[in-house]
Amino acid sequence: MEIRSVDVHDDEQLRAWYDVYRACALDERDYPTAWTWPETVAAFRRPDKGNRRDAVVGEQSGGTVAASILVYPLLDNTHAVYAETAVLAQWRRRGIGTAMVDDIVQRSRTAGRRTVIAEVVYPFDAAEDHPFRAFARRLGFVEALSDVHRILDLPVDDPSDRPVAGPGHAPSPGLPDRHLAGPLSRRVPRGLR
Numbered sequence: 642m643e644i645r646s647v648d649v650h651d652d653e654q655l656r657a658w659y660d661v662y663r664a665c666a667l668d669e670r671d672y673p674t675a676w677t678w679p680e681t682v683a684a685f686r687r688p689d690k691g692n693r694r695d696a697v698v699g700e701q702s703g704g705t706v707a708a709s710i711l712v713y714p715l716l717d718n719t720h721a722v723y724a725e726t727a728v729l730a731q732w733r734r735r736g737i738g739t740a741m742v743d744d745i746v747q748r749s750r751t752a753g754r755r756t757v758i759a760e761v762v763y764p765f766d767a768a769e770d771h772p773f774r775a776f777a778r779r780l781g782f783v784e785a786l787s788d789v790h791r792i793l794d795l796p797v798d799d800p801s802d803r804p805v806a807g808p809g810h811a812p813s814p815g816l817p818d819r820h821l822a823g824p825l826s827r828r829v830p831r832g833l834r
């Protein structure tokens with residue numbers, strides 16, 4: 642397999658990256674949050690003083706089968722890289738994901754970063770041995786932070802009746818239970834303007 646950087650200003654190359662990224666992001670998710678194509682173009686091409694972004698593809702048998710993104714923060718957390726990789730479902734369990742993560746680690750080292758922070762998405766009630774968690778653990782990653790992706794159907798009749806933490810999903814210990822008390826202000830807080 643060949644692993645190579647994408648020229649993000651080349652539509653054809655970025656589209657090949659995007660098609661794999663999107664297919665994997667939609668796979669097995671009821672509420673996927675994949676970037677649209679215009680968002681992807683903007684994320685990679687728009688000047689951004691805060692982050693550098695690299696897109697990387699894995700190619701096999703003449704096609705793109707894996708896609709990684711690496712985000713290098715430039716102003717804060719400059720010891721770290723935020724990274725994700727994904728392999729098309731029909732190409733999994735052949736060592737491709739491992740090769741993509743090795744590449745991420747190598748690129749991170751070359752950039753002088755010492756920590757790779759990656760995200761793994763799995764169902765809320767998935768077992769400890771969910772394949773994606775097993776994969777990350779096998780490669781030496783340790784779990785550090787869990788986020789719950791919550792869904793709220795709109796419109797909301799009475800916002801005050803809707804706790805942010807749903808049934809069975811208690812807020813983290815130490816955090817007060819929070820409720821939406823009313824419509825969110827659309828004004829930018831003073832100091833952030």
Ligand SMILES: CC(C)(COP(=O)(O)OP(=O)(O)OC[C@H]1O[C@@H](n2cnc3c(N)ncnc32)[C@H](O)[C@@H]1OP(=O)(O)O)[C@@H](O)C(=O)NCCC(=O)NCCS
Pocket residue numbers: 665724725726727728729732733734735736737738739740759760761762771772773775776777779
């Ligand atoms: C996670 C993912 C990248 C793994 O890709 P892959 O090419 O199948 O990974 P590999 O073949 O290199 O697997 C390496 C090891 O991970 C573990 N693993 C991977 N898939 C597994 C599965 N379905 N069940 C159990 N263990 C699994 C195994 O230990 C495997 O080694 P083995 O095949 O020798 O037993 C792929 O499933 C994927 O794209 N998932 C969706 C996106 C994602 O979660 N990305 C990870 C976050 S960065």
